[in-house]
Every structure is written in C-alpha cells, then in structure tokens.
Amino acid sequence: MSLYHETAAIVTGPSTHGGSLKSKIYGNKDLKSPPAQVYALAFEASKWSGVLKEVVENAQLLQSERKLTPALSILLVHDLLLAKKGIALPASHGLRAAVERHKARLQSEFTRARIRRKCPTLEALKAMVDAQLGPVHPRWIRVNALKSTIDEQLDTTFKGFEMVPSVEEVIASASTGKRVICLDGHVPNLIAASPGIDFTKTEAYKEGKIILQDKASCFPAYLLDPRPEDGDIIDACSAPGNKTTHLAGILYERGGFADGQRILAFEKDEQRAKTLANMLKAAGSDAVTVVHAGRDFLKTDPHAPEFRRVGALLLDPSCSGSGIVGRDDAPEFHLPSAPPTPTAGSSKTSSSSGGGGGGGAQPPNRKRKRHEATTATAADTNATTNEEETATTSDSPSSPPNPALETRLASLAAFQLSIVLHALSFPAARKVTYSTCSVHAAENEQVVRAALASPVARSRGWRLLRRAEQVRGLRDWPVRGDRRACRTEAEEIAEACVRAEKGDGKGVMGFFVVCFVRDRVGGDGAVGEGGGTDWDEDGDGPYVRDAQGRIVRDENGIPTLKSTGRKVIEWDSMADEEESESVELRFGEDDDDEDGPFERDAEGRIVRGVDGMPRLKRARVSRDGDEEQEEEEDNEWGGFDD
Numbered sequence: 001m002s003l004y005h006e007t008a009a010i011v012t013g014p015s016t017h018g019g020s021l022k023s024k025i026y027g028n029k030d031l032k033s034p035p036a037q038v039y040a041l042a043f044e045a046s047k048w049s050g051v052l053k054e055v056v057e058n059a060q061l062l063q064s065e066r067k068l069t070p071a072l073s074i075l076l077v078h079d080l081l082l083a084k085k086g087i088a089l090p091a092s093h094g095l096r097a098a099v100e101r102h103k104a105r106l107q108s109e110f111t112r113a114r115i116r117r118k119c120p121t122l123e124a125l126k127a128m129v130d131a132q133l134g135p136v137h138p139r140w141i142r143v144n145a146l147k148s149t150i151d152e153q154l155d156t157t158f159k160g161f162e163m164v165p166s167v168e169e170v171i172a173s174a175s176t177g178k179r180v181i182c183l184d185g186h187v188p189n190l191i192a193a194s195p196g197i198d199f200t201k202t203e204a205y206k207e208g209k210i211i212l213q214d215k216a217s218c219f220p221a222y223l224l225d226p227r228p229e230d231g232d233i234i235d236a237c238s239a240p241g242n243k244t245t246h247l248a249g250i251l252y253e254r255g256g257f258a259d260g261q262r263i264l265a266f267e268k269d270e271q272r273a274k275t276l277a278n279m280l281k282a283a284g285s286d287a288v289t290v291v292h293a294g295r296d297f298l299k300t301d302p303h304a305p306e307f308r309r310v311g312a313l314l315l316d317p318s319c320s321g322s323g324i325v326g327r328d329d330a331p332e333f334h335l336p337s338a339p340p341t342p343t344a345g346s347s348k349t350s351s352s353s354g355g356g357g358g359g360g361a362q363p364p365n366r367k368r369k370r371h372e373a374t375t376a377t378a379a380d381t382n383a384t385t386n387e388e389e390t391a392t393t394s395d396s397p398s399s400p401p402n403p404a405l406e407t408r409l410a411s412l413a414a415f416q417l418s419i420v421l422h423a424l425s426f427p428a429a430r431k432v433t434y435s436t437c438s439v440h441a442a443e444n445e446q447v448v449r450a451a452l453a454s455p456v457a458r459s460r461g462w463r464l465l466r467r468a469e470q471v472r473g474l475r476d477w478p479v480r481g482d483r484r485a486c487r488t489e490a491e492e493i494a495e496a497c498v499r500a501e502k503g504d505g506k507g508v509m510g511f512f513v514v515c516f517v518r519d520r521v522g523g524d525g526a527v528g529e530g531g532g533t534d535w536d537e538d539g540d541g542p543y544v545r546d547a548q549g550r551i552v553r554d555e556n557g558i559p560t561l562k563s564t565g566r567k568v569i570e571w572d573s574m575a576d577e578e579e580s581e582s583v584e585l586r587f588g589e590d591d592d593d594e595d596g597p598f599e600r601d602a603e604g605r606i607v608r609g610v611d612g613m614p615r616l617k618r619a620r621v622s623r624d625g626d627e628e629q630e631e632e633e634d635n636e637w638g639g640f641d642d
Ligand SMILES: C[S@@+](CC[C@H](N)C(=O)[O-])C[C@H]1O[C@@H](n2cnc3c(N)ncnc32)[C@H](O)[C@@H]1O
Pocket: 217, 236, 237, 238, 239, 240, 241, 242, 243, 244, 266, 267, 268, 269, 272, 295, 296, 297, 298, 316, 317, 318, 319
C-alpha cells in the first residue's frame, strides 16, 4: 500500500491505537510507510483540508476521477499544491496521473480559495491556516536534576533564546517566530519554550539532560514530594517513565537514595517496559530504580517483605486520555463531498479518466467504489466526532447522554479505583498520588470520593492532602477540582484536587491529580492523636534548626522533630504496622536553604561520580565508620541508621 493509501486509512479510520493522531500512527505496527512520513502528511493535509475540500469540489475532481476517494483526493492535492517535492509517487503512477492531469484547474481553484479568504499571498494564507489550528501549546521541557541544572541549560541548550516573564508570552511567540523561554512559576526545573522547536535533536535531549514533558504531567511527582525519609517509592504504572524519572530527580535534589532507598517501577506491558528501561537509562535514574517489567501492580502483595519500606506511591494508571493535546493533536480532516455512486452504465467519466497501475484507461471497480463510498461516509463522521475528545463534558448534567462513553468510563473508573485501593493498603505507605490525563469527573473526583469512602481508606486513616499542605507550586496553582462532582464535601475535596484544563491559555494538557495522605499510623492504622499534621505552621518546617537555619541532624543524618524532639522516623518500628506504636512521620519540609547530604566542592556545587550521581556525605560516613554493619545489612535498606 502506498503512503497515500495508508495515510487515508489513518485519517478516516477508527482509532484502535489510542486517541491522538500520533498514537494511531506510531501504535500501528502494520504500517509499511515510515510513520514520520505518514504523520507529517496526515497532519499537514488535515490542517489544509478546509481549503482543499473547496478546491477539490470546485474543480470537480472526484466527478472526473472515480478512482479517487475523498480522502485520497485531499492528500494528493495537498502534495501537488503545497509539498516542496510534489506527489511522492512515480510520474507514471495512476494516482499521481489522476491528479496531475487536473493541475491547471486545481491551481486556479486554489488561487480563488485564497482570494475568497482575502489573503494577498500564499504566505498570508499559510499564516491564516496556522492560526486556525487552535490553542497553541508551549514546548514544556523539564531539566533532569540528575544530570543537569537550569543554569547549565540556560548557558547551552537555550543560549540565544530570549527570556520572557510569562507562559502567555511564550505562547504568543508562535505567531512572531521568536525563540523565547520562560521559567515556570509552579513546577521547579521546568521551562516553557516557543512551540514548534524540535528539541529532540539537541545534545541535552540525547544525553538525558532535558526531558520533554507537559507541565501538568509534572504535577504528580512534584505533589508526591518524595523525600529520603519516605523509604522506597512505588511508581505503579510507569511506562514510558516521565514520572519515574521525575521522582528520581526530585529525590536526588532532596538528598535521597541514601542507604539503598529505591524507586520500584511497575509496568504490566512487556514492550512498554522496554521503553521505560531505555528512558531510565538515558535519564541516569536506572541505578536507583528497580523495574518490574511485565508485572501487574494489582497482583502484588502489599504485605510482602519487599514492600515493607514503601512509604509513598505514585499512581498514574491508564485512562481515557481525553485531556491529551499538544503538537500531535490533529486538526479536523475535512472531506470533499463524494459524487453520487454511478448507476450501471453511467461510468463514462471514470472510465475515460483511467488511472489503474500503469495509467491506462480501465473500467471502474464498482465493488471497490461502493466500499469507498461507505468508508467516506463513515470517515466523515469519524473525522468530526472523536469520542474521547469531544465528550469532555459528558459528566455534566447538561451534556447529551453518550452511553458508549459512559460504559467505557465506568470500566476505566473501576480499574482506577482498584489501583488506588490496592495502593492504600501498603502497610508503611503515608502518601499516594493518583493522576489521570482525563478530563472526566468519572475517572477523577468520583474515583477519589469512592476511594475515601472505602473501608481501607477509613480504617487506615487516609485523607486528602489539603491545598494548604501541598508543595508551594501546586498550592498556588489556581485550577482545582470539579465542585459539582465532589458533591457533599465539595469545597474540601475540590480544593485538594488539582486540575489542568486544556485550551484555557495556560498552555497545558487536561489533567487531574490528587494526593492521599495519612498522618501517622497506629496498630489499627487509625489517625493518631493530635488529628492532623502540622505541616509547616511557622513557615520554617517541622524540624529543629540551628542558628544558621540549617536542619539539626544526628550523626546519621536524621532530622529531629520540633514537636517531640524525636527522630523523624524509625523504619524498624514501622516495618510491621500491626505491631508499631504511633510513629511520627512528617512531610512538607522545605529545606531549600540547607546544605543537604551531598558532598559539595569549594563553590558549593554538588560533587558527582562518573555516572552523574551525587556523592553522599552519609555514604562516606557509613563506609568509614561501620563497614561491618554495612556488610551485614547487605542490600537491605537500613533506614537512616547507617
Ligand atoms: C498513563 S500510562 C503511564 C505513564 C507514565 N506514568 C509516565 O508518566 O510516563 C499507564 C501505564 O500503566 C500501565 N499499566 C496499566 N495497568 C497496569 C497494572 N495493573 N500494573 C502495572 N502497569 C499497568 C500501562 O501499560 C501504561 O504503560
């Protein structure tokens, strides 16, 4: 099949490989043509299809060339009129000949279409077509803290870019062609760059120093706020690994990974687990991550010894994907009207147009034409009604009912809830984020409400991390949960939920995230005395600090709590929840100003090993001070008592 037939099948066919154009193409293993070529043709032709539909109809191309389907006509006419190298088929090919013999008429109809739009030049028409593409998204780039810093990237990858103060200005640069960037005000280490720039060719990208990740997709790891004292962190649904590598970056900056702290990354799909492994390697987080390839998170035993130190979990399960937008969000593909299906004996025009294989005259293949007419009709519907994308408000009472979507959402929500409930049952877990790239309340707030009402959440004292307790960037983020969907406890739940809305001018995809926490754990998992957690009431965090404002740690690096004068956490006493006393565990500490547990050089920069990983002060103490104990503990994570 030619590039044109394959692309026509993509733009008119139902989605079996996900919602976006890119996933339809790159997820289609049967494609013979290079996916990048199919994508470029499908995207560009879709973008121009509004204009080209007029051109094809007014030139009466489909009436003259019965071999052409409506979709093929748009693709071929696109390349004839707009591609630098014209139609990518041999000159003798029937499809190419069928369009090229109408070149003069098509060009003059194209000029008329331009003039009707009051565009004096082709350039002006191109600008108008681009502007009609819809909301523009910046290129979001996360600097991978394991391998680089914002400063290094500003001096290298973004050298020559103008720094602007707002994301809105980055978005506006789409029409000026300027190369600008802005440092994001919510998520640390995140940069918004002008749209349309391909960063995959940069050294920084190839070396894993920068990761292309939508701002909203950075929320979960940031909200989870993993800390050295959290023990092992589970990423339950990991591939391709954006959030896993983000967790690693945050932990590294927080001074994590001492004493064998690890990220346990689960990915059920073997193939996707390979992508995950590659991403972890590129990002330099493979050394601190254990990949459970092909392993179903739901089939794990939370009480198994391997999970006894899991203090935090990030859940980003499969969802409808209805919030996904971005560069690969295809414009609508407009099809020209097909001529009426010819009755027997009325095939004069098409037979005279010829066009089969070698270009000679051939009788029309009626069987095939009938099929194509059906395809074009179905395609028309398909091209304009992407169920995932358009039914975004189906949760709201004013939306028309959509039973197919509701059934699908109900089944997704049941799966998502099972993932959340499973995570809440890990004995040492204190915090769990749940996220989707869906805009549907059924997959978001409603799952959260069901989880909070569950016996596991109630008996173990799980609640939502309140807005005031969240990391600063997400506390400040204005878009919160859907109040209507939260029902009775609307205000409290909705404020705790974080949403991102596509097309609201903030340059993000549609997204949802929330964090479940429990304050402390007693024998029955109930909330301990004192009720809530005094996260950061004096603005200075819960740890004892010295006169210089640095956290006071014991010889093993363990901070001490102001409230009790006790160490933050004793993993040995936490290991078995059933037996443990109330254990103090505090999150939300902001120790930006402290020197941290890594070795630093004279300029205060963190010293890294050859693999780019930081060298721990504590590790050195441990090696020098207690070799015997380290050997005894083998690979076990021994808390802070190294
Ligand atoms: C939305 S994607 C995760 C994206 C990823 N968190 C990231 O940021 O790159 C969901 C992934 O979870 C995997 N998955 C779904 N159910 C799972 C399960 N029960 N156990 C482990 N992985 C699962 C899917 O194969 C898919 O790769």
